[in-house]
Amino acid sequence: MERIPILKMGQSLLVSIQVDMHDRLALSLQDDLTQQIVNTRARGVLIDISSLEVVDSFIGRMLANIAAMARVLDAQTVVVGMRPAVAITLVELGLSLTGVRTALNVEKGMRLITESGGMEDGAGSDE
Amino acid sequence: MIKLFEGVLAVPMIGTLDSSRTQAVMEALLQKIVDTESELAIIDITGVPTVDTLVAQHLMKTVAAARLMGADCIISGIRPQIAQTIVHLGVELQDVVTKATLADAFGIALRRSNRTIVRMGKTAAAATSDAEPGTGTH
Numbered sequence: 001m002e003r004i005p006i007l008k009m010g011q012s013l014l015v016s017i018q019v020d021m022h023d024r025l026a027l028s029l030q031d032d033l034t035q036q037i038v039n040t041r042a043r044g045v046l047i048d049i050s051s052l053e054v055v056d057s058f059i060g061r062m063l064a065n066i067a068a069m070a071r072v073l074d075a076q077t078v079v080v081g082m083r084p085a086v087a088i089t090l091v092e093l094g095l096s097l098t099g100v101r102t103a104l105n106v107e108k109g110m111r112l113i114t115e116s117g118g119m120e121d122g123a124g125s126d127e
Numbered sequence: 128m129i130k131l132f133e134g135v136l137a138v139p140m141i142g143t144l145d146s147s148r149t150q151a152v153m154e155a156l157l158q159k160i161v162d163t164e165s166e167l168a169i170i171d172i173t174g175v176p177t178v179d180t181l182v183a184q185h186l187m188k189t190v191a192a193a194r195l196m197g198a199d200c201i202i203s204g205i206r207p208q209i210a211q212t213i214v215h216l217g218v219e220l221q222d223v224v225t226k227a228t229l230a231d232a233f234g235i236a237l238r239r240s241n242r243t244i245v246r247m248g249k250t251a252a253a254a255t256s257d258a259e260p261g262t263g264t265h
Contacts, residue, residue, distance in 0.1 A: 080197060084157030087192035096191045103197040104164050 004029045006036045012044035012113055013037065013075075014106075018051045026062040033066060037073045044113035045070045048106055050081030060095040067100040076101065076116070080109035128159045135236045136165045137229075141174030149185035156189060160198045167239060168193060169232045173204030183218040190223050199224070199239075203232035 002025060007014040013036055015029070037045065047063070067077035080103045082090075090097065103109035129137045138156055156168060170186065172178070190200040203226040205213075213220065226232040237243060 079195075082196045084154060084161060084192070084196065087157060087195040088153070088188075090195055091188045091191045097195060102195055104160070104166065105197075108164075108166075108197065 001028070003032065006032055008036075008040050008042070009046075009110075011042055012046055012110070013040065013042045014046045014048070016048040016051070020054055021052065021059050021062075023058055026059055030062065030066055030069070034069050034073065037070060037075050042075050045075050045077045046106065046109050046113065047077065047079050048081050048109075049079060049086070050083065050105070052086060053083065055086050055089055057093050057095065060090050060093055060097070064095065064097050064100060067097070071099075076113065078103055078109040078112050080104065080106050128155060130163055130165070131169070131233070131236065132240075132242075134164070134166045134240055136160065136163065136168040137171060138168060139171045139174065139229075143177065144175055144182045144185075146181055146185065149182055149189075153185065153189040153192065157192055157196060160193060160196060165198060167199050167201070167236050169201045169203055169229065169236065171204040171229045171232070172202065172209070173206070173229065175204075175209070178209050178212055180216050180218060183213060183216065183220075187218075187220070187223065201226055201232045201235060203227070203229045 002019070004015060004017060004019075004025065007016075013033070015033065017029075019025070033045065036042070045066070047066070049063075052059075063079060067079075070077045078101045079097070082102065101112060103112050129139070131137050136156070136159060138152065140152065156170075159165070160168060170189070172186075175182075186202060190202070193200045201224045202220075205225055205227060224235070226235065
């Protein structure tokens with residue numbers, strides 16, 4: 001079965017969604033990610049959706065759910081690289097993902113996590 | 128769509144806004160944010176004579192979409208008449224940053240990017256009226 005890779009970078013997890021999401025893939029990502037947050041004791045989760053071209057309400061809700069689950073596990077989620085068309089679609093669907101932090105690209109998202117997460121030995125720090 | 132300086136876009140809107148125009152502006156702005164990697168966009172509506180519920184809603188959508196992409200929006204140039212209309216129409220501008228003038232929005236943009244305007248040396252005018260902080264020159 002197809003899976004989305006979850007990479008560990010310092011104290012954060014990096015998820016890059018490169019394929020079109022279907023519902024089962026989204027659910028398995030949810031499972032894997034929560035498992036990985038616990039296993040690696042990650043403090044931040046970076047979800048790169050710059051290759052994601054199509055979203056529906058289910059995927060939108062999944063992003064919000066992942067962020068909420070991560071928050072419960074004491075990790076903060078940053079969604080990066082959302083395309084204009086995707087952003088417009090989500091807003092039209094009424095999903096403005098309040099509570100999810102966003103950044104323009106992976107670099108800026110990583111800076112957001114390192115700055116507010118209080119990561120001393122962050123391998124992802126670029127300063 | 129104007130790039131003010133690195134990371135800051137300005138969108139001066141002039142003339143009557145209808146749905147198709149605001150929609151076009153929204154799409155162009157979001158694309159420009161991606162292209163220039165801007166973290167802040169100032170939507171200036173000084174040149175807009177009237178705002179109705181539909182236009183206000185479109186502005187709100189633009190701000191929400193920009194936030195999803197990781198950029199902040201400031202709406203500036205709200206004239207008293209428009210402020211009254213917005214409240215009378217019952218439009219909720221909840222957590223959108225609004226400023227009365229473009230200058231105020233520009234000030235925020237400077238502060239957010241840790242920049243400041245300093246006057247270089249003393250001009251003839253500044254020499255006579257001393258002890259004036261160098262900010263606020265536009």
